[in-house]
Amino acid sequence: MKRMTIALLAAAVVVTAAAGSGTESKWTVTKGGKGIASITLLTSTSGSRGEWKASGGAAPVIFLASKGQTWVRQTGGDVEVASYKGGEERTIVPALLGIDPSGRKTMKVASGPTTYTLTRTSLSASNADASNFAVRPKKGASSTISRLSGDLFGQSSSGVSATAGGRGVGNSGMKLKDGGDYEAVAALEKRDATWKAGLDQSLQEFQKDGKVGKERP
Amino acid sequence: MRRTALALALTMVAGSAFAQFGDLLKKLDPSKIAKTARVAHEATRDFTEGEEADIGRVVAARILATYPLATNEKEQKYVTLVGNTLAAYSARPTLEWHFAVIKTPIVNAFSTPGGFIFVTSGALAEMQNEAELAAVLAHEIGHVTQKHILKEVKRGNVLSAGVDLAQSTASGGQWLNDDMGRKIGEIAYNKLFTTGLSRRDEDESDSIAVELTEAAGYRPGEYIRFLENLEKLEGTSAMKTLTATHPSPASRIATIKPLIKQEQGEILAKRFDTWVK
Numbered sequence: 001m002k003r004m005t006i007a008l009l010a011a012a013v014v015v016t017a018a019a020g021s022g023t024e025s026k027w028t029v030t031k032g033g034k035g036i037a038s039i040t041l042l043t044s045t046s047g048s049r050g051e052w053k054a055s056g057g058a059a060p061v062i063f064l065a066s067k068g069q070t071w072v073r074q075t076g077g078d079v080e081v082a083s084y085k086g087g088e089e090r091t092i093v094p095a096l097l098g099i100d101p102s103g104r105k106t107m108k109v110a111s112g113p114t115t116y117t118l119t120r121t122s123l124s125a126s127n128a129d130a131s132n133f134a135v136r137p138k139k140g141a142s143s144t145i146s147r148l149s150g151d152l153f154g155q156s157s158s159g160v161s162a163t164a165g166g167r168g169v170g171n172s173g174m175k176l177k178d179g180g181d182y183e184a185v186a187a188l189e190k191r192d193a194t195w196k197a198g199l200d201q202s203l204q205e206f207q208k209d210g211k212v213g214k215e216r217p
Numbered sequence: 218m219r220r221t222a223l224a225l226a227l228t229m230v231a232g233s234a235f236a237q238f239g240d241l242l243k244k245l246d247p248s249k250i251a252k253t254a255r256v257a258h259e260a261t262r263d264f265t266e267g268e269e270a271d272i273g274r275v276v277a278a279r280i281l282a283t284y285p286l287a288t289n290e291k292e293q294k295y296v297t298l299v300g301n302t303l304a305a306y307s308a309r310p311t312l313e314w315h316f317a318v319i320k321t322p323i324v325n326a327f328s329t330p331g332g333f334i335f336v337t338s339g340a341l342a343e344m345q346n347e348a349e350l351a352a353v354l355a356h357e358i359g360h361v362t363q364k365h366i367l368k369e370v371k372r373g374n375v376l377s378a379g380v381d382l383a384q385s386t387a388s389g390g391q392w393l394n395d396d397m398g399r400k401i402g403e404i405a406y407n408k409l410f411t412t413g414l415s416r417r418d419e420d421e422s423d424s425i426a427v428e429l430t431e432a433a434g435y436r437p438g439e440y441i442r443f444l445e446n447l448e449k450l451e452g453t454s455a456m457k458t459l460t461a462t463h464p465s466p467a468s469r470i471a472t473i474k475p476l477i478k479q480e481q482g483e484i485l486a487k488r489f490d491t492w493v494k
Contacts, residue, residue, distance in 0.1 A: 068263050068364075082311045098265025174271060178398030180278025184286060188277070188333075192315050195297065206298045210347065212434040212483050213302035 024126035025101040029092060030117045039093060039118070041101055042126055047133035048097040052089040061089055065097040066135045077138030092116055110172070264330075264367060270313070272370055273331025275398045276405040280319070280327055280335055283410070287318040287338050295492035299347060300334060300354045306432040307425075308362040316354065324447065325459045327409050328357035330367040339455050341493055343446055347485035351433065352426050352440035359425030365418040366405055373404040413462030420464075420472050427476045436482030444470050 022044035029037040035055055042049040047066035062073040063081065071078040072086070081094055091111040099107065101123060109116045172189055175182040207213035264272065287293065300316030312332040319327075322339040334357045336350070344350050360366065408414055423440075430437045444466040450456045451466070463469070 082309070095265075095267060098267060174274055174393070176275065176278075176393060176398035177395045178275065178278075178402050179282060180275060180398065180402055181282040181285075182274070182278045184281035185274050185278045185333075188281075188286060188315055188317055191293075192297070192313075195294070199297075199301065202294075203298060203301055207302055210483055210485050210488060212347075212351075212485070214305055216434055 022126045022128055023101050023123060024128070025123045026121045027096065027118045028121055030119070031088075031114060036116075037089065037092075039096060041096055042128050042132060043101060044126070044128060044130070044133055046130045047135075049128075049133055050093040050097050052093050054089075061086060061093070063089075063093040063097060064133060064135050065094070066133060069135075070094045070097060071135050071137070074138065078135050079138050088114075088116070092118070264371065266331075269364075269367060270331040271393055272367065272401055273329040273333050275393070275401045276329035276366065276409075277315075277333040277335075279402040279406050280329070280333075280409070283406075284319040284321040284335075284337065287320040289318070292318050292338075292341065292493055296336060296341075296350070296354070299351055300358075303351055303355050303429045303433050304332075304358055306429050307358050312361070314358075322455055323458050324450065324455045325462075326353050326357050328360045328366070329405070330361065330364065330370070332361055334358065334361070343450070344443060344489065344493075345446075345486060346439060347489040348430065348435040348437075348439035348483060349443040350489065351430050351435045352437065352443060355426040355429035355433075356422045358429060359422035360414070360418070362425070363418070363421055365414050365422070366408060369408050369414070370401050370404050373400070409462065410458055411461065416464055419469070423469055423473050424476055427473060431477075431479060431482065434483055436480070436484050437477045438480060438482075439484055441470050441473060441477075444473070 022042060025041045025043075027039040027041060028035055029039060037052055037054045039053070040051045047064060049065075050063040052061040052063065064071045064073065064078060070081040072081055072084040074084075081090065084090055088111060092109050095109045096107070096118060101120065105120050107118045109118065173186055175186075203213070204215045207215035208217065211217060296318055297316045300314060304310060304312070304314045309332075314332040314334065316334050316336075318341060319335045319337055321337045322342075323337055324340045324343055326334070326336040326340055328334045334354060336353060336357075340353060341350070344353075413419070426440060427437045430440065447456065447459070448466040451460060464472075
C-alpha cells in the first residue's frame with residue numbers, strides 16, 4: 001500500500017513537471033501559397049510570446065499574451081494590441097498565441113477576405129525564463145485607461161476603424177445541432193460583413209451629426 | 218548546516234523512491250502522461266478569443282432561436298451605429314461587435330461572449346431618446362468586456378466540457394461539439410432568461426454604462442430616466458424577464474446616481490425619433 005502511494009506521488013511529480021513545462025514552436029505563414037513571415041511561439045505557465053518575422057527582413061515584432069490581454073513590445077514599453085498600428089501580424093499572431101501548439105500542426109486565420117495559413121515546422125520543450133513573458137506596460141497604457149478612452153494612445157480615428165474591423169478568429173459559419181438558430185447567426189454576421197465596407201464612413205457622419213463619439217467636433 | 222542536512226536527506230528519500238519504483242515509472246507511457254498534463258492544463262486555462270467567439274455564436278444562436286431578428290433595417294442600422302460609437306470606448310474596441318434588434322414585446326437586452334448584443338423591440342419602444350439607447354447598449358458592452366457570461370460558462374463546464382475541449386484541441390479537431398453546445402446554451406439561457414447574473418456583475422455593467430456614455434458624449438442621466446420609466450412598467454408581462462434577471466430599477470438607480478459625474482451630454486431625442494419611431 002505504502003509502495004503504491006509513493007509510486008502515485010512519483011507519477012504526480014512527473015505529470016506536474018510535464019504540465020508546468022513550456023514549448024517552443026516555429027511556424028511559417030503563407031498567403032495564397034506564398035510565404036510571407038515566420039513566427040516563433042513560446043508558451044509557458046506564465047503566458048505566451050510570439051515573435052513575428054516578416055520575409056522582407058523588417059525588424060521582428062514581439063507579441064505577449066498574459067492574463068487574457070495581448071500586448072505588443074514597443075520602444076518605451078508594451079502597448080495593448082488594440083492600439084498597435086501594425087499590419088497583418090496584428091491579427092495573425094494573437095490568434096496563434098491562444099492555441100496549444102502541441103495540439104495543432106496547421107491553422108487558418110482570416111482577416112477580412114484574406115486567409116492566412118500557419119504551418120508548424122518544429123516543436124520542442126522549452127524552459128524559457130519567466131522574464132520572456134513579463135509584460136511591462138508603457139506608461140499610461142493600462143487596460144483600465146483604455147477602457148475609458150480607447151484613443152489615448154492610438155491614431156485619432158482608430159476607434160472607428162478598429163471597431164469596424166474583424167479579428168478573423170473563431171469559426172464563422174459554425175453550426176451545431178444544439179437547438180440554436182445558426183442560420184440567423186450567419187445571417188447577422190453576413191449582414192455586418194456587408195455593412196462593414198461603409199461603416200467607417202457612416203460612423204463618421206453619424207458621430208459628427210450627433211456630436212457624439214470620436215468624430216464629434 | 219541544518220538546511221543542507223535536510224536538503225540532503227530529502228534528496229536521498231526522493232532518490233530512493235525513484236530507484237525503488239523505477240521499474241514502475243518505466244512502464245508509464247510518456248505520451249499519455251504528456252497528454253494528461255495537457256488535458257489538465259487545458260481544463261483550467263482561459264478561453265482564447267477564437268473560442269470565446271465560438272461560445273458567443275452558440276449563445277447568440279440560442280437567443281435567436283427564442284426571438285428572431287427584427288426586420289426593420291433602419292432600426293438595425295441605427296442600433297449598429299450607436300453600438301459601434303460606444304464600443305470604440307470600451308476595453309475591447311477591436312472585438313467583432315454585432316448589434317441587433319430582436320423582435321419581442323418584452324423589455325430587455327442581451328449580450329453574448331465575443332460581442333453579440335441584442336436589444337428587444339419592446340425596449341426600443343419604451344425609450345425616448347438616443348442617450349437611453351446608448352446606456353442600454355453600453356450596459357451590455359460591459360457584460361461582454363468583463364466576460365460575465367463567459368465566466369458562468371467556464372464555471373459550469375470546467376469539469377466536463379473543459380476536459381472535452383482539451384482532448385479535442387489536443388487531437389487537432391474542432392473543439393465544440395453538439396453536446397457542449399447544448400450545455401453552454403443551457404447555462405447562458407438560464408442566466409439570461411431565468412436567474413440572471415450576479416448583483417455584482419450587474420452593478421459593474423451599470424458602472425461601465427455610465428463611463429461609456431459619458432466618454433462618448435451622451436448625457437448619462439438619461440439612463441436613470443429610462444430606469445424610472447421601467448419602474449412604472451413593473452408587474453407587466455413586458456417586464457417579466459427583466460425583473461427576474463436584474464435588480465429592481467429603483468435599486469439600480471440608487472447605484473447609478475452617485476456614479477454620474479456630469480450632467481451635460483447629448484440626448485438626441487429627435488434623431489432617435491427619425492430612426493426608430
